[in-house]
Amino acid sequence: MPEKVLVYAECKEGKLRRVAFEALGAARRLAGEDGEVHALLIRPGDALSETEALLARGAGTVHVASDPILGVYAPEVYLAVIRAAVDKVQPDTVLLGHTAAGRELAPRLAAAYDAGHVADVTAIEVAADGGASFTKPLYAGKAYEKRSFLPGGMRIVTIRPNNMEAAPVLDEGERSGTAAELSFAVPKLYTAVRSVVRRSGGQIDLSEADIVVSGGRGVRSAEGFEPLRKLAELLGGAVGASRAACDAGYCDYALQIGQTGKTVTPQLYIACGISGAIQHLAGMSGSRIIVAVNKDPDAPIFDVADYGIVGDLFEIVPLLTAEFDRL
Numbered sequence: 001m002p003e004k005v006l007v008y009a010e011c012k013e014g015k016l017r018r019v020a021f022e023a024l025g026a027a028r029r030l031a032g033e034d035g036e037v038h039a040l041l042i043r044p045g046d047a048l049s050e051t052e053a054l055l056a057r058g059a060g061t062v063h064v065a066s067d068p069i070l071g072v073y074a075p076e077v078y079l080a081v082i083r084a085a086v087d088k089v090q091p092d093t094v095l096l097g098h099t100a101a102g103r104e105l106a107p108r109l110a111a112a113y114d115a116g117h118v119a120d121v122t123a124i125e126v127a128a129d130g131g132a133s134f135t136k137p138l139y140a141g142k143a144y145e146k147r148s149f150l151p152g153g154m155r156i157v158t159i160r161p162n163n164m165e166a167a168p169v170l171d172e173g174e175r176s177g178t179a180a181e182l183s184f185a186v187p188k189l190y191t192a193v194r195s196v197v198r199r200s201g202g203q204i205d206l207s208e209a210d211i212v213v214s215g216g217r218g219v220r221s222a223e224g225f226e227p228l229r230k231l232a233e234l235l236g237g238a239v240g241a242s243r244a245a246c247d248a249g250y251c252d253y254a255l256q257i258g259q260t261g262k263t264v265t266p267q268l269y270i271a272c273g274i275s276g277a278i279q280h281l282a283g284m285s286g287s288r289i290i291v292a293v294n295k296d297p298d299a300p301i302f303d304v305a306d307y308g309i310v311g312d313l314f315e316i317v318p319l320l321t322a323e324f325d326r327l
């Protein structure tokens with residue numbers, strides 16, 4: 001039977017998240033030549049450019065749910081929309097980003113359909129016979145396991161951002177997808193969002209950033225983060241932090257990376273004044289290239305770093321910024 005895959009193409013602040021395109025890439029591989037790739041867009045208003053972006057990257061049908069109530073994320077409502085899409089498409093597999101919303105919605109969806117669920121998948125291998133295995137990290141990245149689903153029942157999978165290739169853009173002539181409106185019934189709500197207070201804004205989403213410049217206790221103060229911010233800004237990256245830096249009040253907990261913070265997998269991770277505790281490594285050791293700046297040559301961060309600079313971050317970071325600025 002050809003595989004039908006439904007992707008929840010999550011948006012953030014009106015724009016499609018990159019993980020939506022990564023999920024679409026995975027969906028195309030899972031569906032193969034004969035299968036169907038469906039995408040679900042949930043928007044409070046106009047969805048034209050997002051629909052086009054999904055069609056351009058190979059979505060066969062983009063189901064668009066648009067209603068003003070969708071302007072504020074409420075899990076009950078979003079789940080109702082996803083269920084409406086599932087009932088319409090009858091997919092074999094549903095893919096969501098392993099984002100805050102994806103982590104909340106996927107288990108609810110799996111429970112609603114008595115479906116199998118694998119979370120935080122970093123790789124999907126599709127065998128020649130169409131069978132697929134899903135790799136997920138365990139024990140904060142110290143081990144990996146490969147899971148496959150037993151036949152029968154729907155599969156619900158969340159995908160860790162920044163780990164899979166985004167679906168490539170197709171040539172005009174190869175695009176054959178269409179958009180369809182999706183209707184849904186608004187469920188009874190038990191809670192209401194009264195206000196949303198943004199605590200750290202303006203910067204690129206940490207979990208999807210290609211470059212992260214991170215600071216630890218060695219940064220010494222909130223002002224000490226300024227050189228890191230300058231470097232991140234120049235490189236088009238985001239600023240992260242260790243828990244010690246957050247605990248000391250140098251920055252907001254929203255920036256914390258690690259076991260009890262965010263997991264990041266950027267192309268480049270620059271750790272400044274971070275010792276490399278196991279709990280911090282849990283959140284960043286999957287980064288493609290790790291650069292460590294630390295004045296202690298024995299700091300454990302150097303064990304995982306691809307490049308290490310032994311020195312004072314307040315000298316090294318401005319030097320790096322000046323060098324990158326010259327390029």
Ligand code: FAD
Binds near residue numbers: 242262278293
């Ligand atoms: P430190 O370990 O104090 O290291 C500071 C480093 O800065 C040192 O290596 C020092 O040589 C260097 N340094 C100082 N001054 C300079 C300078 N001028 N230039 C260059 N280098 C300098 N931690 C996390 O990060 N994320 C988590 O999610 C997390 N979760 C945890 C969960 C649990 C249950 C527990 C028990 C701990 C958790 N921790 C977490 C805390 C973790 O164990 C470490 O305490 C923390 O990561 C240390 O942060 P740090 O490297 O910034 O500080």
